[in-house]
Amino acid sequence: MTPEPLSLAKYLASSRAEFALSEMNLYLSQKHEEKDLYTILKPHFYDLSLFCDEKYICHKLINRPLPADESVIRELEDILRTPRLPLQIEKMVESYIGNSCGKDWHTGETARVIRENIVKQKEEYWKGKSQYPKVRMISYLLYHFPVYFCQFQYLLLDLLRCGMLSTRMSFLDVGAGPGTITLSMLDFLDKLHSIYSKKKMDVKMNIRIDSIEKEQENIECYRELTSSFLSKSAPANTNVFLNEPIHAPVETAKTKKDTDFIIFSNILAELRFAPAARADVVERIASSGKNPALIIIEPADLVNSKALRVTQNTLVRKGFNVFSPCTPIWGQGCSCSDCWSFYEPGDIQVPGFMRKIAGNREPYRYINTDMKFSFVILKRDGKTKYSYKAKGKFLRLSNLEKHIGKRINIVASVMSGNLGDEKTFVFKLCDATTSKPCYAVLPAFHMTEKNRLLLKAGYGSIVEIFNTLVRENKEFSSYNLLITRNTTVMPLQ
Ligand SMILES: C[S@@+](CC[C@H](N)C(=O)[O-])C[C@H]1O[C@@H](n2cnc3c(N)ncnc32)[C@H](O)[C@@H]1O
Incomplete structure (x- = not known):
């Protein structure tokens, strides 16, 4: 490593928005070709937050989120x-x-x-x-x-x-x-x-x-x-x-x-x-x-x-x-x-x-x-993809046991693709309150404009489901939430 160009580059990077590599020769005790300076400094551009273009102009790179409109x-x-x-x-x-x-x-x-x-x-x-x-x-x-x-x-x-x-x-x-x-x-x-x-x-x-x-x-x-x-x-x-x-x-x-x-x-x-x-x-x-x-x-x-x-x-x-x-x-x-x-x-x-x-x-x-x-x-900063927090109008999935055979409202993340077929759509649901598996079950003949958005909910996305019928599946020790033509599914994203 050549310390002089590196310490100069460090100084220029901290004091200017951009500079030409050729300018560095004004301050260096030994002159270098631009391309040689580029080679010397290249391994350090990341740490210096510098982006040097093909014309050997170095720009201070501001770390900002990538445009994602x-x-x-x-x-x-x-x-x-x-x-x-x-x-x-x-x-x-x-x-x-x-x-x-x-x-x-x-x-x-x-x-x-x-x-x-x-x-x-x-x-x-x-x-x-x-x-x-x-x-x-x-x-x-x-x-x-x-x-x-x-x-x-x-x-x-x-x-x-x-x-x-x-x-x-x-x-x-x-x-x-x-x-x-x-x-x-x-x-x-x-x-x-x-x-x-x-x-x-x-x-x-x-x-x-x-x-x-x-x-x-x-x-x-x-x-x-x-x-x-x-x-x-x-x-x-x-x-x-x-x-x-x-x-x-x-x-x-x-x-x-x-x-x-x-x-x-x-x-x-x-x-x-x-x-x-x-x-x-x-x-x-x-x-x-x-x-x-x-x-x-x-x-x-x-x-x-x-x-x-x-x-x-x-x-x-x-x-x-x-x-x-x-x-x-x-x-x-x-x-x-x-x-x-x-x-x-x-x-x-x-x-x-x-x-x-x-x-x-x-x-x-x-x-x-x-x-x-x-x-x-x-x-480790507590950030989650969705910041949604449920309020009282929904039942927690951990409380389904007391509501078997009844119609309820729930809010949950969709945690699978379709696990059923084209006649009966089945999606795993989770609200993080229970370890007993819960599934939304939508028979094709019950599909309406009000509940079909369940099919479009992406993996991990949150849906509010109103008026779904709770059923227990004893064989698999799980719950099915039947989505009927009277059920409304509202994706939140
Ligand atoms: C199944 S491959 C996955 C390769 C690649 N990450 C991918 O997703 O295709 C697992 C790799 O982990 C490496 N590996 C397994 N145990 C490891 C260990 N203890 N430390 C470092 N590498 C390990 C293996 O040598 C192998 O290259």
């Missing part, structure tokens, strides 16, 4: 309505597979071994025993990566809507694997910037990305895919500071002090601890930041999904609060350890490489397009 959100929603791996990423992944396994990876003996690994990996994964020798990384890329990449962008969209994404952000991708989350986030910013540029909005950003990964093979894949992406399609108007992955187990890895977003995507189930003890690992990493948003994502299956809620509740007892998807509607959060709830944004398009490995014999075994995942976003 209705038209920007609508365009992003339109793009995400047909979720797919961007062609550029599809090509990169396929070329990584080709370089690792040979150009005929999808035929003959190589394809047989990969297919066998996809099946083994699925089995191991559900048992929480993943292993990552090289061929497993290949099968991961072919089978799991596309869905996990696409699903993360729905959480980013939500964070953008809530004003949580800003012009200067740092991310920590924990258990980064091949770079699923890092790449998904970079691609999301690329999509966002193309919308800004179409709307002639000048939005400059500094993004710092760190990662932790314990497997060397995975780090190599991460490095290759992320650097290849950044060399071809780095998001416009964005300085990306992608640090070398930290090669260590998350249990002991050292991390930076000031991370804004810490993402554990599909890693908790791989830790050798019980769900409650996983919270200690998460807490240790999160305690290095002031008030990071912790994003935990786990598969939607019963075991992993419920385990996530146990970890979540332990973290809440340690001082975190749930930002989303749960809302403490009656003022206090739940402590239910038996909650099975997941988000289902839909199916992605089948990437070309997935179709190739699927072949013609039992292709369904190798096709994975279903986005279905459990997640929680935790904070």
